[in-house]
Amino acid sequence: MKTLLVAEYRQDTLQENYTELIAFAKRFGPEMAMFLVGNGSGELPRFQGPLYLAEASECGEYNPGLHKRLLQDVVKKQQPDMIVFCHSSYGWDLAPRLAVGLKAAQISEVVAEQDGKLTVPACNSKLSRTVEITDKPVVVTLQAGAFPLGSDPDGTPEIIAVSAEYTGNSRLTGYEAAERTGVDLTRSEVIVSAGRGIGKPENVPIIAELARALGGEYGASRPVVDSEWVEHNRQVGTTGLTVSPKLYVACGISGAVQHLAGMKKSEFVVAINTDRDAPIGEVADVFAVADLKQLVPVLTEKIQAR
Amino acid sequence: MKILVCIKQVPDMESKFKIDGDGLWYERDELAWRMNEYDEYGVEQAVQLKEQTGGDLTVLSIGPERVKETMKKALAMGCDRGVHISDDLCHLRDSFEIGSMIAEFAKDKGFDMIFTGMQSQDRGSAQVGVIVAELLEMEGITTIVGFDYHQHRITVRRELEGGVKAVVEAPLPAVVTCQLGLNIPRYPTLPNIMKAKKKEMVTVDGDELNRVGSLQQPGAMSVPVKQGGGLYLDGQVEDIAERLLAIIKEKTSVLA
Numbered sequence: 001m002k003t004l005l006v007a008e009y010r011q012d013t014l015q016e017n018y019t020e021l022i023a024f025a026k027r028f029g030p031e032m033a034m035f036l037v038g039n040g041s042g043e044l045p046r047f048q049g050p051l052y053l054a055e056a057s058e059c060g061e062y063n064p065g066l067h068k069r070l071l072q073d074v075v076k077k078q079q080p081d082m083i084v085f086c087h088s089s090y091g092w093d094l095a096p097r098l099a100v101g102l103k104a105a106q107i108s109e110v111v112a113e114q115d116g117k118l119t120v121p122a123c124n125s126k127l128s129r130t131v132e133i134t135d136k137p138v139v140v141t142l143q144a145g146a147f148p149l150g151s152d153p154d155g156t157p158e159i160i161a162v163s164a165e166y167t168g169n170s171r172l173t174g175y176e177a178a179e180r181t182g183v184d185l186t187r188s189e190v191i192v193s194a195g196r197g198i199g200k201p202e203n204v205p206i207i208a209e210l211a212r213a214l215g216g217e218y219g220a221s222r223p224v225v226d227s228e229w230v231e232h233n234r235q236v237g238t239t240g241l242t243v244s245p246k247l248y249v250a251c252g253i254s255g256a257v258q259h260l261a262g263m264k265k266s267e268f269v270v271a272i273n274t275d276r277d278a279p280i281g282e283v284a285d286v287f288a289v290a291d292l293k294q295l296v297p298v299l300t301e302k303i304q305a306r
Numbered sequence: 307m308k309i310l311v312c313i314k315q316v317p318d319m320e321s322k323f324k325i326d327g328d329g330l331w332y333e334r335d336e337l338a339w340r341m342n343e344y345d346e347y348g349v350e351q352a353v354q355l356k357e358q359t360g361g362d363l364t365v366l367s368i369g370p371e372r373v374k375e376t377m378k379k380a381l382a383m384g385c386d387r388g389v390h391i392s393d394d395l396c397h398l399r400d401s402f403e404i405g406s407m408i409a410e411f412a413k414d415k416g417f418d419m420i421f422t423g424m425q426s427q428d429r430g431s432a433q434v435g436v437i438v439a440e441l442l443e444m445e446g447i448t449t450i451v452g453f454d455y456h457q458h459r460i461t462v463r464r465e466l467e468g469g470v471k472a473v474v475e476a477p478l479p480a481v482v483t484c485q486l487g488l489n490i491p492r493y494p495t496l497p498n499i500m501k502a503k504k505k506e507m508v509t510v511d512g513d514e515l516n517r518v519g520s521l522q523q524p525g526a527m528s529v530p531v532k533q534g535g536g537l538y539l540d541g542q543v544e545d546i547a548e549r550l551l552a553i554i555k556e557k558t559s560v561l562a
Contacts, residue, residue, distance in 0.1 A: 178469030277551035
C-alpha cells in the first residue's frame with residue numbers, strides 16, 4: 001500500500017512526531033512519500049523517499065485552505081492509498097479538509113493496527129472501534145504516541161518543491177506562549193493531582209495537603225484547570241506539562257489520553273477513583289477504588305502521623 | 307447576525323458501557339444522557355455572541371426523540387429556537403454523513419457563524435465541524451480556546467500542543483470548533499428553564515437532509531482488553547489508606 005505522510009512544522013520547528021507516521025506506514029510496506037510545509041534550508045525529516053516540500057515562509061505555518069490545495073496536488077501526483085496525519089492540532093484541522101476534497105473516508109485517532117484493520121477509541125477509551133479500510137484513498141490520523149518508531153529515523157529525502165496559488169481569508173497573526181510562572185511541577189518528585197472527581201474547588205486543599213505530606217506539589221487535570229479551580233501552570237497533560245515524578249497520585253482523574261500522555265512516565269502511579277473502569281487504570285500501579293474526598297484526608301493523616 | 311450551534315447528546319462518560327446487540331455501537335438503554343461537553347462551550351460562546359450582537363441563535367441536534375431533552379438545556383442557556391433533526395440511526399453514520407446533513411440544513415439559511423464542539427465524547431472523530439465548513443465553503447477554525455468578534459471579523463485562539471496558542475483572524479461567515487476551557491458555560495436558571503419550554507422546537511426528518519450516505523462502515527465496537535496490571539484496592543477507607551501507605555513506603559523512596 002502506498003502511503004503519503006503529512007509532517008508538521010510549527011514555530012519554525014520541524015515536529016518530531018513525523019517519526020510516528022513512519023512507524024505506522026512501515027506496517028503497510030516501504031512505499032511512502034512525505035509532505036511538509038516547512039523550511040528547505042532548515043531541519044528536514046530523516047526519511048528515505050520523496051519529500052514534497054512547500055516553504056512555510058510563503059505558505060504560512062497555519063493556512064489550512066492553502067495546505068489543503070498543496071496536498072490535493074501532491075495526492076494527484078503521488079496517488080497514495082492512504083494519507084496519514086498525526087492526530088494533533090495541525091492534523092485534526094487539516095485532515096478532514098483533504099478528506100472532503102477527495103471524497104475519502106477519514107479514520108480518526110488510530111491507536112492500533114492489525115491485519116490492516118484500524119482501531120480507534122470511543123467513549124474516553126472505555127470502548128474501541130475496529131474499522132476496515134474499504135475504499136482508497138483513505139485518510140487516517142494517529143493518536144500521539146501510539147506508534148513509536150523505536151529507533152532513530154534515517155535517510156535523506158529526495159526533495160520535490162511544491163507551491164500553490166491561493167489567498168485564504170483566515171490568517172495566523174502570531175503565537176502566544178504557554179503560561180509558565182510560579183511553581184515548576186516538572187522538578188517535583190511527588191505530584192498529587194486533582195481531577196474532576198474532586199467535585200468542587202473547596203476540595204482542592206485536601207489534595208494540596210496530601211501533596212505537602214508527601215513532600216511534593218499538587219497538580220490538576222484539564223477540567224479542574226478549565227474551571228479555574230487550579231492555576232494553569234499546574235496542569236498535567238498534552239496541553240500542560242509532561243511530568244515524570246517518582247510518585248504520581250491521580251485523585252478523581254478518569255485518565256483521558258491527553259492526561260495520560262503527560263504523566264505515564266511517572267515511576268509509580270497511584271489512582272484513587274470511584275469508577276474502577278476508569279482508563280487511569282491502564283497506567284496505575286495501584287488503584288484504590290474509593291471516594292477521594294473520604295480516602296485522601298485519612299491517608300494524609302496517616303502519613304503525617306508516621 | 308444569524309448564529310447556529312450544533313450539539314450532540316452523549317452518555318455520561320462515567321457510565322458502565324455495554325456493546326449493543328448488533329456489535330456496532332454501545333447499548334443505549336439505561337444510560338444517563340447529557341450534552342457533549344465540548345458543545346457546552348459552543349453554546350455558551352454562541353449565546354455570548356448573540357448577546358453582543360443582538361443576533362438570532364438556533365441550536366441544532368441530530369438524533370432520536372430523547373435528544374430534545376439536551377436541546378432544552380441549550381434553549382435554557384439562551385438559544386432562541388431548536389431544530390431537531392430526527393434520526394434514530396445517526397450512531398451508525400460516519401462524520402461525513404452527519405456533517406453533510408448539517409450542511410444540507412444550513413446551506414440556504416445564511417448563517418454568519420456556526421459553533422460546534424471540537425469533537426464528541428463518544429465517537430471523538432473531531433471531523434464534523436470542519437466538514438460542515440468545507441461543504442458550506444465557510445472559513446473553518448478548530449480547537450479554539452479564545453473568541454472575539456468585532457465588525458464581522460473574528461479573532462480566535464487555537465490551542466496547540468504544550469499550551470501554546472495560535473492567534474487566527476478570519477472574516478465571517480465562519481465555523482469554529484470549541485475546545486474545553488473556551489469559557490465558563492452558564493448554568494440555566496430556573497426562570498430561563500421555564501422560558502425555554504415556550505421556545506420553538508422544529509423537527510426535521512433526517513432522511514430529507516441525507517443525500518450522501520457514509521464513506522466508512524461503522525466498524526465493530528469492543529471493550530478494550532485491560533493493559534494495566536495494577537493492584538486494585540477495595541474495601542473500607544481506613545484499610546485502603548493503611549495498605550496504600552505500606553505500598554508507597556515499600557515501592558517508592560518518597561517517604562524514606
